[in-house]
Amino acid sequence: MFGNAIILALREIRRNVLRSTLTILGIVIGVGAVITMVTIGEGATAQVQQDIQKLGSNLLQVFRGQGFGGGGGARSSAPPFSMEDVNAIKNEVAGVRAVAPTIGTGTQAIYGNSNWSTQVQGTDDQYISVRDWPLASGRNFSESELRAGAAVCILGATVQRELFGSEDPLGANVRLGKLSCQVIGTLTSKGQSGFGQDQDDLVVLPLRTVQRRIVGNADVNSIMVSARDGVSTEKVQADLESLLRERRKVRPGADPDFNVRDLKEISSAMTQTTRVLTSLLAAVAAVSLLVGGVGIMNIMLVSVTERTREIGTRLAVGAMARDVLLQFLIEAVTLAAFGGIIGIALGLSAGALATHAFHVPFVLNVGIVMLSFAFSAAVGIIFGYFPARRAAQLDPIEALRHE
Amino acid sequence: MTGMPSAPTPIIDLSQVTKIYGHGAGEVRALRGIDLRINAGEFIAVMGPSGSGKSTCMNVLGCLDTPTGGTYKFLGVPVGNMSPDQRALLRRNYLGFVFQGFNLLSRTTALENVELPLVYRHVPKEQRRALARKALQEVGLGGRETHVPSQLSGGQQQRVAIARAIVTQPQVLFADEPTGNLDTATSVEIMKLLTSLNEQRGITIAMVTHEPDIAGWTRRIVRFRDGYIESDQINEPVREL
Ligand SMILES: Nc1ncnc2c1ncn2[C@@H]1O[C@H](COP(=O)(O)OP(=O)(O)OP(=O)(O)O)[C@@H](O)[C@H]1O
Ligand SMILES: [Mg+2]
Numbered sequence: 001m002f003g004n005a006i007i008l009a010l011r012e013i014r015r016n017v018l019r020s021t022l023t024i025l026g027i028v029i030g031v032g033a034v035i036t037m038v039t040i041g042e043g044a045t046a047q048v049q050q051d052i053q054k055l056g057s058n059l060l061q062v063f064r065g066q067g068f069g070g071g072g073g074a075r076s077s078a079p080p081f082s083m084e085d086v087n088a089i090k091n092e093v094a095g096v097r098a099v100a101p102t103i104g105t106g107t108q109a110i111y112g113n114s115n116w117s118t119q120v121q122g123t124d125d126q127y128i129s130v131r132d133w134p135l136a137s138g139r140n141f142s143e144s145e146l147r148a149g150a151a152v153c154i155l156g157a158t159v160q161r162e163l164f165g166s167e168d169p170l171g172a173n174v175r176l177g178k179l180s181c182q183v184i185g186t187l188t189s190k191g192q193s194g195f196g197q198d199q200d201d202l203v204v205l206p207l208r209t210v211q212r213r214i215v216g217n218a219d220v221n222s223i224m225v226s227a228r229d230g231v232s233t234e235k236v237q238a239d240l241e242s243l244l245r246e247r248r249k250v251r252p253g254a255d256p257d258f259n260v261r262d263l264k265e266i267s268s269a270m271t272q273t274t275r276v277l278t279s280l281l282a283a284v285a286a287v288s289l290l291v292g293g294v295g296i297m298n299i300m301l302v303s304v305t306e307r308t309r310e311i312g313t314r315l316a317v318g319a320m321a322r323d324v325l326l327q328f329l330i331e332a333v334t335l336a337a338f339g340g341i342i343g344i345a346l347g348l349s350a351g352a353l354a355t356h357a358f359h360v361p362f363v364l365n366v367g368i369v370m371l372s373f374a375f376s377a378a379v380g381i382i383f384g385y386f387p388a389r390r391a392a393q394l395d396p397i398e399a400l401r402h403e
Numbered sequence: 404m405t406g407m408p409s410a411p412t413p414i415i416d417l418s419q420v421t422k423i424y425g426h427g428a429g430e431v432r433a434l435r436g437i438d439l440r441i442n443a444g445e446f447i448a449v450m451g452p453s454g455s456g457k458s459t460c461m462n463v464l465g466c467l468d469t470p471t472g473g474t475y476k477f478l479g480v481p482v483g484n485m486s487p488d489q490r491a492l493l494r495r496n497y498l499g500f501v502f503q504g505f506n507l508l509s510r511t512t513a514l515e516n517v518e519l520p521l522v523y524r525h526v527p528k529e530q531r532r533a534l535a536r537k538a539l540q541e542v543g544l545g546g547r548e549t550h551v552p553s554q555l556s557g558g559q560q561q562r563v564a565i566a567r568a569i570v571t572q573p574q575v576l577f578a579d580e581p582t583g584n585l586d587t588a589t590s591v592e593i594m595k596l597l598t599s600l601n602e603q604r605g606i607t608i609a610m611v612t613h614e615p616d617i618a619g620w621t622r623r624i625v626r627f628r629d630g631y632i633e634s635d636q637i638n639e640p641v642r643e644l
Binding site: 015016312313315323397398400 | 462468491495506510520523
């Protein structure tokens, strides 16, 4: 009986090429769209999470001025930090792993005939530790270089590439504005930040070198603090704030003239954004799924009359209701499986292409694959099977008279 | 009652069968109390004006339709008490039916249409093919096996429908105007076929026809009028040679 039903079902599928194709198409559209969209969304989310990892873990950044980004008028009027502040943080805040003062400015880097506009970052030997950023070659700053404000520098990967190409930069002299300094190390590549900035486009120098020989003051613009693993950054942030309020003599209750940013906050904001994006894509996908479902439904309902008569004929020549139903069920399941497999293959290929094009990782969400497949298959089976079940319960002559 | 020779159980026994379509003012009384007994081996023609209830009666006899009232006994068993599956088995194993409107599966070859009842009888594929071919040859359609209904004339479709009904060698064959679309020569061929099925194989046949010439081939003529049986007469079959 089962073998017969399979033969009859496959015969019907082959015989009604258009109907079968449209049904499969409906499922393919639904499943394919959902998988593509969700793959893109998940890829973007994964990308953001990778970016967050790249920023360095447990990183807090202290800026002067108020508000997000530390820009605006408040910044210029707020007093800069000093090395005493840096040392106080090191000594007085619990749970701190490393502290690095920084001062940044734009400059022109020149080597031979190559010329590259980049950022100078004045800091100390803790910088690479704070930012979790290993050296690719060479060495970190020495105590004496830091104390003396020596003309030495560590190159970011982009600057290295632009100035030296494949040449070995170690020991070479690079001119930064009026200052000529020797390359003692290079950084590994961190790639783009979550904001789309090239993090490798920088030259790192001793803080004192930048203060004395480039900007001409003793200011520290911002301080980077990394918390020890397992220490809550919220706690460190609170301690930092109270310490700096005290040191900078901010009256209780008044707004501080500095701000402490937890990069996790930014990252969670970004994660939130991508999550919204993912939901949006999922909504679009859900609409496609629905459209595919309605398509399948239409085809099934349009063919109900013909199929009811077909069932009448089968019953009249001796089929039992269950013979007919088994055939219809196999038919619906076969079409759903076909459509589902094609849809999954197409969706995953499109997802892989899109994630490749957008430079985000390809993440497979098995749950969504299953869910979209189940939905489309259910539509196919419900609208293929249930009208058949109704027809199979009629007297043959009534099924044959169906209009 | 003792000592009375018991009459053979009729293969078909209708008593006071009625069929009413619709409800209330719009109701149509297609059958108004039919009593009809058919014994094994009979060859019957059902005649009567259009709308007199012939097709309705044949559908009831073929277990394709449920009567509104009365009882229908097949081989002494009341069909009204049977489950849908039991009626399906009855159709599968005992009955053949030729519809007035053919009811062939569209986009399905003549051969596959004729094979269909054998599929549900679980006849193996090779045997099924061979039997279906033979049935198509018997109705004069050898060589048309791969044609689908839309590629066949009305008369050819009718013959496919006949082939489908006889391919299972049913005990009883119901045919609703099996020659309605056929020319005289083909009609004669079909009547010869039915006569031989009846005489050689002992198949009981009840067929509806409007043509006295066709009815003349049978051995009993039942006339319908307005849902009643108007007359039921023995006929001496005329044989064209
Ligand atoms: N499904 C139905 N619904 C309502 N009335 C019906 C239905 N089928 C048949 N009838 C009515 O029942 C009556 C008998 O119809 P039936 O088809 O049995 O006639 P018939 O004798 O076969 O006629 P013909 O020679 O034209 O085929 C007719 O009046 C017809 O209108
Ligand atoms: Mg009729």
